[in-house]
Amino acid sequence: MSSTSHATATAPVIGIVMGSDSDWPVMEAAAQALDEFEIPYEVDVVSAHRMPREMIAYGEEAAGRGLKAIIAGAGGAAHLPGMLASVTPLPVIGVPVPLKYLDGMDSLLSIVQMPAGVPVATVSVAGARNAGLLAVRMLAAHDPDLLARMNEFLQELNDQATEKGKRLRA
Numbered sequence: 001m002s003s004t005s006h007a008t009a010t011a012p013v014i015g016i017v018m019g020s021d022s023d024w025p026v027m028e029a030a031a032q033a034l035d036e037f038e039i040p041y042e043v044d045v046v047s048a049h050r051m052p053r054e055m056i057a058y059g060e061e062a063a064g065r066g067l068k069a070i071i072a073g074a075g076g077a078a079h080l081p082g083m084l085a086s087v088t089p090l091p092v093i094g095v096p097v098p099l100k101y102l103d104g105m106d107s108l109l110s111i112v113q114m115p116a117g118v119p120v121a122t123v124s125v126a127g128a129r130n131a132g133l134l135a136v137r138m139l140a141a142h143d144p145d146l147l148a149r150m151n152e153f154l155q156e157l158n159d160q161a162t163e164k165g166k167r168l169r170a
């Protein structure tokens, strides 16, 4: 896991954090999605259980540092996204990381079942790409150029699906 040029060239607006570097092979897809839209981001390990004080500080300081949303991935007893959401006013997108046992159901349920008042936008198990794309959409709501690029992206998806249908029918 390493910071990308987007992370260093410009002040990050999205934070990608995870409970362990072992989550990176899943979480990398969020970074790739942000790269595609040239969104500056930062990447770090912020473990809810192994470094709780740093985790709370990360959440409390995120908005003041200019972040607009946090993508948080964790596996097993995946408390990181929910705990961050409890100490930041920013949107938090949770990514359930599947581990060796339970097929990620433990991670999914740990992240998705938040109490009313403390939302976490949970994507599918290992759905880090969609977490990245959802973060882009959040930014695009206030950025007409980014909104136009997201529309182009959707048109490309449409064209690709249409082409697949054409090939099947041929």
Ligand code: RP5
Binding pocket: 018, 019, 020, 021, 022, 023, 047, 049, 073, 074, 075, 076, 097, 099
């Ligand atoms: C969780 O424990 C992490 O998010 C990771 O998914 C899992 C295992 O971590 P390691 O033992 O690989 O560091 O907190």
